[in-house]
Amino acid sequence: MAEIKFEKAMNRLEHIVEELEKGELDIDKSLEIFEEGIKMSRVCSKKLNEAEQKIEKLTKNQKGELVTELFPTGVDEDTDDED
Amino acid sequence: MTQAQSQTAGHIPEEQPHVYTVSEITRDVRAILEAAFETAWIEGEISNFRMAASGHAYFILKDDKAQIKCVLFRGQRVGMKFTPEDGDQVLLLGRVTVYEARGDYQVIVEAMEPKGLGALQKAFEQLKERLAKEGLFDESRKQSLPEIPWKIGVVTSPTGAAIRDMIHVIRRRNPKTSILLYPAKVQGEGAAEEIARGIEELNKRKDIDVLIVGRGGGSIEDLWAFNEEVVARAIANSKIPVVSAVGHEIDYTIADFVADLRAPTPSAAAELVVPKLNDIVQDLQYLTHQMIERMEEDIEDYRERLRYLIDRRFFREPRQILEVPTQRLDEMVQRLLRGLDQWVLVKRGNLTQVAHRLFQASPQKKLQTLSERRIDLVARLVRRLESQIKLKGEKLDGVAKRLNALSPLNVLDRGYSITTSTKTEKAVTSSKQVKKGDSVRIRLAQGQLDATVDETIE
Numbered sequence A: 001m002a003e004i005k006f007e008k009a010m011n012r013l014e015h016i017v018e019e020l021e022k023g024e025l026d027i028d029k030s031l032e033i034f035e036e037g038i039k040m041s042r043v044c045s046k047k048l049n050e051a052e053q054k055i056e057k058l059t060k061n062q063k064g065e066l067v068t069e070l071f072p073t074g075v076d077e078d079t080d081d082e083d
Numbered sequence B: 001m002t003q004a005q006s007q008t009a010g011h012i013p014e015e016q017p018h019v020y021t022v023s024e025i026t027r028d029v030r031a032i033l034e035a036a037f038e039t040a041w042i043e044g045e046i047s048n049f050r051m052a053a054s055g056h057a058y059f060i061l062k063d064d065k066a067q068i069k070c071v072l073f074r075g076q077r078v079g080m081k082f083t084p085e086d087g088d089q090v091l092l093l094g095r096v097t098v099y100e101a102r103g104d105y106q107v108i109v110e111a112m113e114p115k116g117l118g119a120l121q122k123a124f125e126q127l128k129e130r131l132a133k134e135g136l137f138d139e140s141r142k143q144s145l146p147e148i149p150w151k152i153g154v155v156t157s158p159t160g161a162a163i164r165d166m167i168h169v170i171r172r173r174n175p176k177t178s179i180l181l182y183p184a185k186v187q188g189e190g191a192a193e194e195i196a197r198g199i200e201e202l203n204k205r206k207d208i209d210v211l212i213v214g215r216g217g218g219s220i221e222d223l224w225a226f227n228e229e230v231v232a233r234a235i236a237n238s239k240i241p242v243v244s245a246v247g248h249e250i251d252y253t254i255a256d257f258v259a260d261l262r263a264p265t266p267s268a269a270a271e272l273v274v275p276k277l278n279d280i281v282q283d284l285q286y287l288t289h290q291m292i293e294r295m296e297e298d299i300e301d302y303r304e305r306l307r308y309l310i311d312r313r314f315f316r317e318p319r320q321i322l323e324v325p326t327q328r329l330d331e332m333v334q335r336l337l338r339g340l341d342q343w344v345l346v347k348r349g350n351l352t353q354v355a356h357r358l359f360q361a362s363p364q365k366k367l368q369t370l371s372e373r374r375i376d377l378v379a380r381l382v383r384r385l386e387s388q389i390k391l392k393g394e395k396l397d398g399v400a401k402r403l404n405a406l407s408p409l410n411v412l413d414r415g416y417s418i419t420t421s422t423k424t425e426k427a428v429t430s431s432k433q434v435k436k437g438d439s440v441r442i443r444l445a446q447g448q449l450d451a452t453v454d455e456t457i458e
Helices: A006-022 A026-052 B002-008 B020-035 B074-078 B117-132 B160-175 B191-204 B229-237 B252-258 B268-272 B278-311 B319-338 B342-348 B349-360 B365-369 B372-391 B393-406 B410-415
Strands: A055-060 A064-070 B040-051 B059-062 B067-072 B089-099 B106-115 B151-156 B178-183 B210-216 B243-246 B259-262 B418-421 B439-443 B447-452
Touching: A006 A026, A006 B278, A026 B002, A026 B278, B002 B243, B020 B089, B040 B067, B074 B106, B074 B252, B106 B117, B151 B160, B151 B372, B160 B178, B160 B210, B160 B268, B178 B191, B210 B268, B229 B252, B243 B252, B243 B268, B243 B418, B259 B268, B278 B319
Parallel strands: A055 B178, B067 B106, B151 B178, B151 B210, B210 B243, B243 B259
Antiparallel strands: A055 A064, B040 B059, B040 B089, B059 B067, B089 B106, B418 B439, B439 B447
Protein backbone atom coordinates (compact mmCIF):
# COMPACT_ATOMS: atom_id res chain seq x y z
CA MET A 1 0.00 0.00 0.00
CA ALA A 2 1.35 3.37 -0.97
CA GLU A 3 1.98 5.74 1.87
CA ILE A 4 -0.99 7.97 2.54
CA LYS A 5 -0.08 11.63 2.78
CA PHE A 6 -0.69 13.24 6.12
CA GLU A 7 -2.87 15.98 4.72
CA LYS A 8 -4.95 13.50 2.75
CA ALA A 9 -5.46 11.35 5.80
CA MET A 10 -6.53 14.37 7.88
CA ASN A 11 -8.96 15.48 5.20
CA ARG A 12 -10.40 12.01 4.94
CA LEU A 13 -10.76 11.84 8.71
CA GLU A 14 -12.57 15.16 8.69
CA HIS A 15 -14.88 13.91 5.98
CA ILE A 16 -15.62 10.73 7.92
CA VAL A 17 -16.51 12.71 11.02
CA GLU A 18 -18.89 14.81 8.91
CA GLU A 19 -20.49 11.70 7.47
CA LEU A 20 -20.96 10.19 10.91
CA GLU A 21 -22.36 13.44 12.21
CA LYS A 22 -24.97 13.56 9.49
CA GLY A 23 -26.21 10.27 10.84
CA GLU A 24 -27.66 9.11 7.56
CA LEU A 25 -25.67 5.90 7.30
CA ASP A 26 -26.76 2.48 8.43
CA ILE A 27 -24.74 0.81 11.12
CA ASP A 28 -22.73 -1.35 8.76
CA LYS A 29 -21.64 1.60 6.66
CA SER A 30 -20.93 3.67 9.76
CA LEU A 31 -18.72 0.96 11.11
CA GLU A 32 -16.96 0.63 7.79
CA ILE A 33 -16.00 4.28 7.57
CA PHE A 34 -15.26 4.36 11.27
CA GLU A 35 -12.73 1.64 10.69
CA GLU A 36 -11.24 3.65 7.86
CA GLY A 37 -11.19 6.73 10.08
CA ILE A 38 -9.30 4.88 12.77
CA LYS A 39 -6.80 3.88 10.11
CA MET A 40 -6.41 7.51 9.01
CA SER A 41 -5.97 8.63 12.59
CA ARG A 42 -3.30 6.00 13.01
CA VAL A 43 -1.48 7.09 9.83
CA CYS A 44 -1.40 10.66 11.11
CA SER A 45 -0.21 9.90 14.59
CA LYS A 46 2.43 7.57 13.18
CA LYS A 47 3.74 10.33 10.92
CA LEU A 48 3.75 12.79 13.83
CA ASN A 49 5.57 10.31 16.01
CA GLU A 50 8.18 9.51 13.44
CA ALA A 51 8.87 12.95 11.99
CA GLU A 52 12.19 14.29 13.16
CA GLN A 53 13.44 17.80 12.65
CA LYS A 54 16.59 18.07 10.56
CA ILE A 55 18.29 21.33 9.77
CA GLU A 56 20.60 20.85 6.84
CA LYS A 57 22.28 22.72 4.04
CA LEU A 58 23.37 21.80 0.55
CA THR A 59 27.07 21.92 -0.23
CA LYS A 60 29.19 20.81 -3.12
CA ASN A 61 31.41 17.80 -2.61
CA GLN A 62 34.76 17.33 -4.34
CA LYS A 63 33.09 16.04 -7.47
CA GLY A 64 30.98 19.17 -7.55
CA GLU A 65 27.78 17.32 -6.68
CA LEU A 66 25.34 18.78 -4.21
CA VAL A 67 25.15 16.89 -0.94
CA THR A 68 23.32 17.64 2.28
CA GLU A 69 25.09 18.19 5.53
CA LEU A 70 23.97 19.35 8.94
CA PHE A 71 23.67 23.08 9.27
CA PRO A 72 25.17 24.15 12.58
CA THR A 73 22.57 26.31 14.21
CA GLY A 74 24.45 27.22 17.35
CA VAL A 75 21.29 27.34 19.41
CA ASP A 76 21.89 26.52 23.06
CA GLU A 77 18.85 24.40 23.74
CA ASP A 78 19.71 22.22 20.80
CA THR A 79 21.68 19.22 21.99
CA ASP A 80 21.65 17.13 18.86
CA ASP A 81 23.36 19.52 16.50
CA GLU A 82 26.31 17.28 15.86
CA ASP A 83 26.00 13.89 14.33
CA MET B 1 37.64 104.65 -29.98
CA THR B 2 35.86 103.03 -32.87
CA GLN B 3 38.64 104.22 -35.09
CA ALA B 4 41.37 102.58 -33.04
CA GLN B 5 39.43 99.35 -32.98
CA SER B 6 38.94 99.19 -36.67
CA GLN B 7 42.66 99.83 -37.16
CA THR B 8 43.63 96.92 -34.97
CA ALA B 9 41.17 94.63 -36.69
CA GLY B 10 42.49 95.61 -40.04
CA HIS B 11 46.08 95.01 -39.09
CA ILE B 12 47.83 92.43 -41.21
CA PRO B 13 50.99 90.80 -39.79
CA GLU B 14 54.09 90.73 -41.95
CA GLU B 15 54.53 86.94 -41.80
CA GLN B 16 51.92 85.04 -43.73
CA PRO B 17 50.15 82.64 -41.20
CA HIS B 18 49.04 79.09 -41.98
CA VAL B 19 45.54 79.12 -43.25
CA TYR B 20 43.46 76.07 -42.39
CA THR B 21 40.67 74.85 -44.46
CA VAL B 22 37.61 73.99 -42.40
CA SER B 23 38.25 70.33 -42.98
CA GLU B 24 41.86 70.59 -41.91
CA ILE B 25 41.22 72.35 -38.65
CA THR B 26 38.33 70.08 -37.85
CA ARG B 27 40.52 67.05 -38.43
CA ASP B 28 43.24 68.47 -36.19
CA VAL B 29 40.79 69.27 -33.43
CA ARG B 30 39.45 65.77 -33.72
CA ALA B 31 42.94 64.25 -33.50
CA ILE B 32 43.79 66.30 -30.41
CA LEU B 33 40.52 65.42 -28.70
CA GLU B 34 40.73 61.76 -29.47
CA ALA B 35 44.29 61.61 -28.20
CA ALA B 36 43.40 63.41 -24.98
CA PHE B 37 40.32 61.33 -24.14
CA GLU B 38 40.73 57.90 -25.56
CA THR B 39 37.76 56.77 -23.55
CA ALA B 40 36.11 58.52 -20.66
CA TRP B 41 33.52 57.83 -18.00
CA ILE B 42 30.92 60.56 -18.05
CA GLU B 43 27.87 60.96 -15.93
CA GLY B 44 24.91 63.14 -16.66
CA GLU B 45 21.28 63.35 -17.54
CA ILE B 46 19.82 62.24 -20.84
CA SER B 47 17.74 64.62 -22.91
CA ASN B 48 16.47 64.76 -26.48
CA PHE B 49 16.78 61.03 -26.76
CA ARG B 50 15.70 59.89 -30.20
CA MET B 51 15.99 56.71 -32.12
CA ALA B 52 16.81 56.75 -35.83
CA ALA B 53 15.40 54.28 -38.31
CA SER B 54 18.86 52.72 -38.52
CA GLY B 55 18.57 51.64 -34.90
CA HIS B 56 21.22 54.10 -33.74
CA ALA B 57 20.16 56.45 -31.00
CA TYR B 58 21.11 60.08 -30.47
CA PHE B 59 20.80 62.12 -27.33
CA ILE B 60 22.26 64.93 -25.34
CA LEU B 61 23.99 64.32 -22.06
CA LYS B 62 23.82 67.30 -19.80
CA ASP B 63 24.29 68.59 -16.33
CA ASP B 64 23.18 71.95 -15.01
CA LYS B 65 25.90 73.91 -16.83
CA ALA B 66 26.85 72.08 -20.00
CA GLN B 67 25.87 69.53 -22.57
CA ILE B 68 27.42 67.03 -24.98
CA LYS B 69 25.99 65.31 -27.99
CA CYS B 70 26.08 61.53 -27.75
CA VAL B 71 25.64 58.69 -30.20
CA LEU B 72 24.59 55.23 -29.20
CA PHE B 73 25.06 52.81 -32.03
CA ARG B 74 22.66 49.98 -32.51
CA GLY B 75 25.21 47.31 -31.63
CA GLN B 76 25.82 48.80 -28.19
CA ARG B 77 22.21 49.68 -27.53
CA VAL B 78 20.85 46.16 -28.05
CA GLY B 79 22.97 44.64 -25.30
CA MET B 80 21.87 47.12 -22.66
CA LYS B 81 19.73 46.21 -19.66
CA PHE B 82 17.49 49.24 -19.79
CA THR B 83 16.00 51.55 -22.33
CA PRO B 84 17.24 55.10 -21.74
CA GLU B 85 14.74 57.89 -21.70
CA ASP B 86 14.87 61.63 -21.21
CA GLY B 87 15.57 62.55 -17.63
CA ASP B 88 17.53 59.38 -16.80
CA GLN B 89 20.72 59.81 -14.84
CA VAL B 90 23.35 57.63 -16.46
CA LEU B 91 26.97 56.72 -16.24
CA LEU B 92 28.48 56.06 -19.63
CA LEU B 93 31.78 55.01 -21.08
CA GLY B 94 32.50 56.68 -24.40
CA ARG B 95 35.00 57.88 -26.92
CA VAL B 96 35.19 61.63 -27.39
CA THR B 97 35.36 62.59 -31.01
CA VAL B 98 34.29 65.12 -33.57
CA TYR B 99 31.65 64.65 -36.18
CA GLU B 100 33.39 66.48 -38.94
CA ALA B 101 30.46 66.94 -41.24
CA ARG B 102 28.76 69.17 -38.70
CA GLY B 103 31.71 70.29 -36.67
CA ASP B 104 30.08 68.92 -33.55
CA TYR B 105 32.11 67.27 -30.91
CA GLN B 106 30.38 64.24 -29.57
CA VAL B 107 30.71 61.09 -27.51
CA ILE B 108 30.32 57.66 -29.00
CA VAL B 109 28.82 55.52 -26.27
CA GLU B 110 30.46 52.14 -25.62
CA ALA B 111 28.53 51.23 -22.49
CA MET B 112 25.93 52.85 -20.34
CA GLU B 113 24.18 52.01 -17.12
CA PRO B 114 21.49 53.65 -15.10
CA LYS B 115 22.69 55.67 -12.18
CA GLY B 116 20.92 56.49 -8.96
CA LEU B 117 17.56 55.45 -7.57
CA GLY B 118 15.54 57.05 -10.29
CA ALA B 119 17.11 54.82 -12.89
CA LEU B 120 16.93 51.67 -10.73
CA GLN B 121 13.31 52.39 -10.19
CA LYS B 122 12.94 52.68 -13.90
CA ALA B 123 14.58 49.34 -14.60
CA PHE B 124 12.26 47.90 -11.95
CA GLU B 125 9.15 49.39 -13.51
CA GLN B 126 10.15 48.24 -16.97
CA LEU B 127 10.76 44.66 -15.88
CA LYS B 128 7.60 44.65 -13.80
CA GLU B 129 5.52 45.83 -16.72
CA ARG B 130 7.05 43.31 -19.07
CA LEU B 131 6.57 40.34 -16.74
CA ALA B 132 3.04 41.46 -15.88
CA LYS B 133 2.20 41.53 -19.58
CA GLU B 134 3.55 38.02 -19.86
CA GLY B 135 1.14 36.99 -17.13
CA LEU B 136 3.78 35.99 -14.58
CA PHE B 137 1.95 37.79 -11.77
CA ASP B 138 -1.48 36.37 -12.55
CA GLU B 139 -3.46 35.01 -9.63
CA SER B 140 -4.28 31.96 -11.69
CA ARG B 141 -0.60 30.99 -11.67
CA LYS B 142 -0.32 31.04 -7.89
CA GLN B 143 0.10 27.68 -6.23
CA SER B 144 -1.45 27.09 -2.85
CA LEU B 145 0.84 26.34 0.06
CA PRO B 146 0.79 22.92 1.69
CA GLU B 147 -1.23 22.88 4.90
CA ILE B 148 1.48 20.98 6.70
CA PRO B 149 4.99 21.19 5.24
CA TRP B 150 7.40 18.63 6.63
CA LYS B 151 10.46 19.96 4.84
CA ILE B 152 11.07 23.55 3.86
CA GLY B 153 13.63 24.56 1.27
CA VAL B 154 15.26 27.91 2.01
CA VAL B 155 17.33 29.98 -0.40
CA THR B 156 19.24 32.66 1.44
CA SER B 157 22.64 33.53 2.87
CA PRO B 158 23.99 30.96 5.36
CA THR B 159 25.45 33.73 7.46
CA GLY B 160 22.66 36.28 7.50
CA ALA B 161 20.14 37.03 10.21
CA ALA B 162 17.38 35.74 7.93
CA ILE B 163 18.24 32.04 8.25
CA ARG B 164 18.76 32.35 12.03
CA ASP B 165 15.39 34.03 12.43
CA MET B 166 13.63 31.42 10.34
CA ILE B 167 15.21 28.49 12.17
CA HIS B 168 14.21 30.09 15.44
CA VAL B 169 10.58 30.56 14.43
CA ILE B 170 10.24 27.13 12.85
CA ARG B 171 11.76 25.42 15.89
CA ARG B 172 9.39 27.23 18.19
CA ARG B 173 6.28 26.50 16.17
CA ASN B 174 6.93 23.00 15.03
CA PRO B 175 9.82 20.82 16.20
CA LYS B 176 8.90 18.26 13.53
CA THR B 177 9.53 20.49 10.51
CA SER B 178 12.83 20.10 8.69
CA ILE B 179 14.79 22.77 6.85
CA LEU B 180 17.09 22.42 3.88
CA LEU B 181 19.15 25.51 3.14
CA TYR B 182 20.59 26.33 -0.25
CA PRO B 183 23.30 28.83 0.67
CA ALA B 184 23.26 31.72 -1.78
CA LYS B 185 24.78 35.14 -2.06
CA VAL B 186 21.94 37.61 -1.66
CA GLN B 187 23.59 40.82 -2.78
CA GLY B 188 26.26 42.01 -5.14
CA GLU B 189 27.54 40.64 -8.40
CA GLY B 190 26.18 37.21 -9.25
CA ALA B 191 23.68 37.11 -6.37
CA ALA B 192 20.61 36.89 -8.61
CA GLU B 193 22.09 33.96 -10.51
CA GLU B 194 22.88 32.09 -7.29
CA ILE B 195 19.38 32.62 -5.95
CA ALA B 196 17.86 31.40 -9.20
CA ARG B 197 20.16 28.39 -9.18
CA GLY B 198 19.09 27.55 -5.65
CA ILE B 199 15.43 27.56 -6.61
CA GLU B 200 16.20 25.29 -9.55
CA GLU B 201 18.32 22.88 -7.52
CA LEU B 202 15.76 22.53 -4.75
CA ASN B 203 13.14 21.85 -7.42
CA LYS B 204 15.11 18.81 -8.52
CA ARG B 205 14.50 17.19 -5.15
CA LYS B 206 11.38 15.28 -4.24
CA ASP B 207 11.28 15.98 -0.52
CA ILE B 208 10.66 19.72 -0.39
CA ASP B 209 7.09 20.89 0.33
CA VAL B 210 7.57 24.64 0.07
CA LEU B 211 10.33 27.17 -0.65
CA ILE B 212 11.20 30.36 1.17
CA VAL B 213 13.40 32.72 -0.83
CA GLY B 214 14.65 35.88 0.79
CA ARG B 215 16.99 37.90 2.92
CA GLY B 216 16.90 40.44 5.71
CA GLY B 217 16.30 44.13 5.18
CA GLY B 218 18.66 46.46 3.35
CA SER B 219 18.90 49.35 0.97
CA ILE B 220 17.20 49.13 -2.40
CA GLU B 221 20.57 48.33 -3.96
CA ASP B 222 21.18 45.53 -1.44
CA LEU B 223 17.86 43.96 -2.31
CA TRP B 224 18.36 44.34 -6.01
CA ALA B 225 18.99 40.68 -6.77
CA PHE B 226 15.31 40.08 -5.95
CA ASN B 227 14.37 42.49 -8.74
CA GLU B 228 16.32 40.64 -11.39
CA GLU B 229 14.61 38.82 -14.17
CA VAL B 230 16.56 35.59 -13.64
CA VAL B 231 15.16 35.31 -10.10
CA ALA B 232 11.64 36.13 -11.28
CA ARG B 233 11.83 33.41 -13.93
CA ALA B 234 13.17 30.82 -11.49
CA ILE B 235 10.30 31.54 -9.11
CA ALA B 236 7.76 31.40 -11.92
CA ASN B 237 9.14 28.06 -13.10
CA SER B 238 9.23 26.51 -9.64
CA LYS B 239 6.94 23.52 -9.24
CA ILE B 240 7.27 23.87 -5.50
CA PRO B 241 5.24 26.78 -4.07
CA VAL B 242 7.48 29.77 -3.34
CA VAL B 243 7.15 32.29 -0.53
CA SER B 244 9.16 35.48 -1.02
CA ALA B 245 10.63 36.91 2.15
CA VAL B 246 12.65 40.02 1.47
CA GLY B 247 12.98 42.12 4.60
CA HIS B 248 11.40 45.35 3.59
CA GLU B 249 7.98 46.31 4.76
CA ILE B 250 7.08 49.01 2.28
CA ASP B 251 8.35 48.20 -1.16
CA TYR B 252 7.64 45.12 -3.16
CA THR B 253 10.33 43.38 -5.16
CA ILE B 254 9.70 41.66 -8.46
CA ALA B 255 10.18 38.40 -6.58
CA ASP B 256 7.22 39.36 -4.37
CA PHE B 257 4.96 39.74 -7.39
CA VAL B 258 5.91 36.41 -8.90
CA ALA B 259 5.94 34.39 -5.68
CA ASP B 260 2.94 32.35 -4.65
CA LEU B 261 2.88 34.21 -1.36
CA ARG B 262 4.70 37.32 -0.21
CA ALA B 263 5.90 37.68 3.36
CA PRO B 264 7.22 41.01 4.66
CA THR B 265 10.18 39.41 6.48
CA PRO B 266 11.89 36.01 6.72
CA SER B 267 10.43 35.48 10.22
CA ALA B 268 6.96 36.25 8.95
CA ALA B 269 7.45 33.77 6.11
CA ALA B 270 8.30 31.06 8.62
CA GLU B 271 5.19 31.94 10.65
CA LEU B 272 3.00 31.80 7.55
CA VAL B 273 4.38 28.54 6.26
CA VAL B 274 4.68 26.44 9.40
CA PRO B 275 1.59 25.55 11.41
CA LYS B 276 2.01 24.99 15.12
CA LEU B 277 2.58 21.35 15.95
CA ASN B 278 0.21 21.80 18.87
CA ASP B 279 -2.61 22.81 16.55
CA ILE B 280 -2.04 19.82 14.32
CA VAL B 281 -2.06 17.43 17.25
CA GLN B 282 -5.18 19.05 18.65
CA ASP B 283 -6.97 18.81 15.31
CA LEU B 284 -6.11 15.15 15.06
CA GLN B 285 -7.22 14.48 18.61
CA TYR B 286 -10.41 16.43 18.14
CA LEU B 287 -11.36 14.59 14.95
CA THR B 288 -10.51 11.20 16.39
CA HIS B 289 -12.49 11.99 19.49
CA GLN B 290 -15.48 13.22 17.51
CA MET B 291 -15.40 10.12 15.39
CA ILE B 292 -15.38 7.78 18.36
CA GLU B 293 -18.19 9.72 20.03
CA ARG B 294 -20.33 9.61 16.90
CA MET B 295 -19.72 5.91 16.59
CA GLU B 296 -20.69 5.42 20.19
CA GLU B 297 -23.88 7.31 19.58
CA ASP B 298 -24.63 5.20 16.54
CA ILE B 299 -24.19 2.06 18.56
CA GLU B 300 -26.28 3.45 21.36
CA ASP B 301 -28.96 4.28 18.87
CA TYR B 302 -28.81 0.80 17.45
CA ARG B 303 -28.99 -0.71 20.89
CA GLU B 304 -31.96 1.47 21.69
CA ARG B 305 -33.79 0.23 18.64
CA LEU B 306 -33.11 -3.33 19.66
CA ARG B 307 -34.44 -2.68 23.13
CA TYR B 308 -37.52 -1.26 21.57
CA LEU B 309 -37.92 -4.49 19.65
CA ILE B 310 -37.38 -6.55 22.74
CA ASP B 311 -40.01 -4.58 24.58
CA ARG B 312 -42.58 -5.41 21.99
CA ARG B 313 -44.90 -7.98 23.35
CA PHE B 314 -44.69 -10.32 20.41
CA PHE B 315 -41.03 -10.84 20.82
CA ARG B 316 -40.17 -11.41 24.39
CA GLU B 317 -38.16 -14.50 24.64
CA PRO B 318 -34.74 -14.40 22.96
CA ARG B 319 -33.74 -11.22 24.67
CA GLN B 320 -30.11 -12.16 25.17
CA ILE B 321 -29.74 -13.36 21.65
CA LEU B 322 -30.76 -10.01 20.33
CA GLU B 323 -28.10 -8.28 22.30
CA VAL B 324 -25.38 -10.18 20.56
CA PRO B 325 -25.15 -7.95 17.49
CA THR B 326 -24.53 -4.91 19.63
CA GLN B 327 -21.92 -6.79 21.51
CA ARG B 328 -20.18 -7.52 18.25
CA LEU B 329 -20.20 -3.87 17.42
CA ASP B 330 -18.77 -3.01 20.77
CA GLU B 331 -16.01 -5.49 20.38
CA MET B 332 -15.18 -4.32 16.93
CA VAL B 333 -14.93 -0.72 18.09
CA GLN B 334 -12.76 -1.89 20.94
CA ARG B 335 -10.47 -3.71 18.58
CA LEU B 336 -10.18 -0.66 16.34
CA LEU B 337 -9.46 1.65 19.24
CA ARG B 338 -6.73 -0.61 20.51
CA GLY B 339 -4.88 0.05 17.28
CA LEU B 340 -4.76 3.77 17.94
CA ASP B 341 -1.53 5.27 19.09
CA GLN B 342 -1.76 5.93 22.74
CA TRP B 343 -0.73 9.53 22.45
CA VAL B 344 -3.60 10.44 20.21
CA LEU B 345 -5.83 9.34 23.05
CA VAL B 346 -3.80 10.52 25.98
CA LYS B 347 -4.61 14.20 26.00
CA ARG B 348 -8.31 13.64 26.27
CA GLY B 349 -8.55 11.22 29.11
CA ASN B 350 -12.20 10.69 28.39
CA LEU B 351 -11.38 9.04 25.09
CA THR B 352 -10.02 6.00 26.82
CA GLN B 353 -13.02 6.25 29.10
CA VAL B 354 -15.27 6.16 26.09
CA ALA B 355 -13.53 3.05 24.90
CA HIS B 356 -13.76 1.52 28.33
CA ARG B 357 -17.41 2.35 28.66
CA LEU B 358 -18.15 0.78 25.32
CA PHE B 359 -16.53 -2.37 26.51
CA GLN B 360 -18.31 -2.34 29.83
CA ALA B 361 -21.62 -1.82 28.15
CA SER B 362 -21.38 -5.15 26.40
CA PRO B 363 -24.00 -7.61 27.52
CA GLN B 364 -23.57 -10.77 29.43
CA LYS B 365 -20.37 -12.67 28.96
CA LYS B 366 -22.04 -16.00 28.63
CA LEU B 367 -23.36 -15.08 25.25
CA GLN B 368 -19.91 -14.72 23.84
CA THR B 369 -19.88 -18.40 23.09
CA LEU B 370 -22.69 -18.07 20.63
CA SER B 371 -21.78 -19.48 17.28
CA GLU B 372 -21.11 -17.29 14.27
CA ARG B 373 -23.95 -18.90 12.42
CA ARG B 374 -26.45 -18.06 15.05
CA ILE B 375 -25.21 -14.53 15.17
CA ASP B 376 -25.80 -14.25 11.47
CA LEU B 377 -29.26 -15.64 11.84
CA VAL B 378 -30.03 -13.18 14.55
CA ALA B 379 -28.63 -10.34 12.51
CA ARG B 380 -30.91 -11.28 9.63
CA LEU B 381 -33.85 -11.45 11.96
CA VAL B 382 -33.01 -8.07 13.36
CA ARG B 383 -32.80 -6.58 9.93
CA ARG B 384 -36.22 -7.92 9.04
CA LEU B 385 -37.68 -6.57 12.21
CA GLU B 386 -36.07 -3.25 11.55
CA SER B 387 -37.83 -2.94 8.25
CA GLN B 388 -41.05 -3.61 10.05
CA ILE B 389 -40.26 -0.82 12.40
CA LYS B 390 -39.59 1.50 9.56
CA LEU B 391 -43.14 0.92 8.42
CA LYS B 392 -44.28 2.13 11.78
CA GLY B 393 -42.61 5.47 11.78
CA GLU B 394 -44.66 6.79 14.63
CA LYS B 395 -43.10 4.23 16.89
CA LEU B 396 -39.69 5.38 15.91
CA ASP B 397 -40.66 8.84 17.01
CA GLY B 398 -41.02 7.38 20.42
CA VAL B 399 -37.47 6.09 20.18
CA ALA B 400 -36.29 9.51 19.12
CA LYS B 401 -37.93 11.02 22.19
CA ARG B 402 -36.18 8.55 24.39
CA LEU B 403 -32.87 9.22 22.74
CA ASN B 404 -33.50 12.85 23.31
CA ALA B 405 -33.81 12.14 26.98
CA LEU B 406 -30.13 11.27 26.89
CA SER B 407 -29.20 14.63 25.41
CA PRO B 408 -26.70 16.60 27.42
CA LEU B 409 -29.12 19.48 27.51
CA ASN B 410 -31.31 17.54 29.88
CA VAL B 411 -28.50 17.47 32.35
CA LEU B 412 -28.98 21.20 32.68
CA ASP B 413 -32.17 20.55 34.59
CA ARG B 414 -30.03 19.16 37.34
CA GLY B 415 -28.11 22.40 37.75
CA TYR B 416 -25.23 21.79 35.40
CA SER B 417 -24.37 24.39 32.78
CA ILE B 418 -22.53 24.52 29.47
CA THR B 419 -19.97 27.24 28.89
CA THR B 420 -19.07 28.19 25.36
CA SER B 421 -16.49 30.66 24.15
CA THR B 422 -18.16 33.60 22.44
CA LYS B 423 -15.28 33.78 20.02
CA THR B 424 -15.00 30.17 18.90
CA GLU B 425 -18.51 29.09 19.86
CA LYS B 426 -17.00 25.90 21.12
CA ALA B 427 -17.66 24.34 24.48
CA VAL B 428 -15.13 25.28 27.11
CA THR B 429 -13.93 22.13 28.83
CA SER B 430 -10.64 23.43 30.21
CA SER B 431 -9.64 26.69 31.87
CA LYS B 432 -6.77 26.75 29.39
CA GLN B 433 -9.12 27.36 26.52
CA VAL B 434 -9.96 30.89 27.68
CA LYS B 435 -8.02 33.86 28.91
CA LYS B 436 -8.82 36.50 31.43
CA GLY B 437 -11.13 39.03 29.80
CA ASP B 438 -12.58 36.57 27.26
CA SER B 439 -16.32 36.59 27.01
CA VAL B 440 -18.19 33.34 27.43
CA ARG B 441 -21.79 32.26 27.16
CA ILE B 442 -23.21 30.07 29.88
CA ARG B 443 -26.16 28.00 28.93
CA LEU B 444 -28.57 27.10 31.71
CA ALA B 445 -31.68 24.97 31.79
CA GLN B 446 -33.62 28.21 31.52
CA GLY B 447 -32.01 30.90 29.38
CA GLN B 448 -28.35 31.81 29.26
CA LEU B 449 -25.79 34.21 30.70
CA ASP B 450 -23.13 36.21 28.92
CA ALA B 451 -20.12 36.57 31.18
CA THR B 452 -16.50 37.68 31.19
CA VAL B 453 -13.66 35.60 32.58
CA ASP B 454 -12.20 37.22 35.69
CA GLU B 455 -9.53 34.66 36.24
CA THR B 456 -8.54 31.24 34.97
CA ILE B 457 -7.53 28.58 37.47
CA GLU B 458 -5.93 25.35 36.37
